[in-house]
Amino acid sequence: MTTPARGYFRAAPKVSPYERVRDFARVQVRAGLLNDDALLAEVVSVVAADLPAEDPTTAAAAILGLVRVELLAEERAWGSPTDHERLVAAFSALEQEHVIVLQAVEDHWVADAELRRRAAAGQATVGVVWFTAPDVWHAVDHGMLELNVWHPDTANVAPGEPLL
Known part of the structure; x- marks a missing residue:
């Protein structure tokens, strides 16, 4: 009789669709590769796909606002040069x-x-x-x-x- 394998594969914790969108926005803001319009458009498209019950533009703007505030708070503690x-x-x-x-x-x-x-x-x-x-x-x-x-x-x- 064989024992079922346990512990070999770890499942990542479940992440809600909102958390996925928020994390996407966080990474995009911190990467700094997109201008504001392109950034908003990217996050709007992700909101539309992952949070269909939300208004994409409103939700994207709110999420971007949150992650920008977090980044600004962290920036205050950064040394120079960054x-x-x-x-x-x-x-x-x-x-x-x-x-x-x-x-x-x-x-x-x-x-x-x-x-x-x-x-x-x-x-x-x-x-x-x-x-x-x-x-x-x-x-x-x-x-x-x-x-x-x-x-x-x-x-x-x-x-x-x-x-x-």
Whole structure:
């Protein structure tokens, strides 16, 4: 007789549709990738899908208001420079060294196209650093932004190489 397996798979706690929408809005606000109109439109579409009993625009505006207030409260405790300020400074330094920096791009094809465009224009390029919007969303919750670093031929830069 075999004993049923227990404890091997942990189920995530159940999250209400409202909490899912709120978390989506929180991540989008903190990511800072969308302007106000685009942000509202994104959250409205999620509210319409996940909270069908709610007025999408009213609920989205209220949820965005809540998550913005929370963010502002946290910002008061942040030191200077912030992680974002350090990241912006690092990207600026890379660009001074002829490294292309592509922020929140759709996918690797964007990086490839930019490398090809610059090569065709005869522009000196040491490499490219790029990341996608989902990389930023992950960073919001996990405190680490995954960057892709390529040589001009699109080969990944390996540990120990000068570009790193």
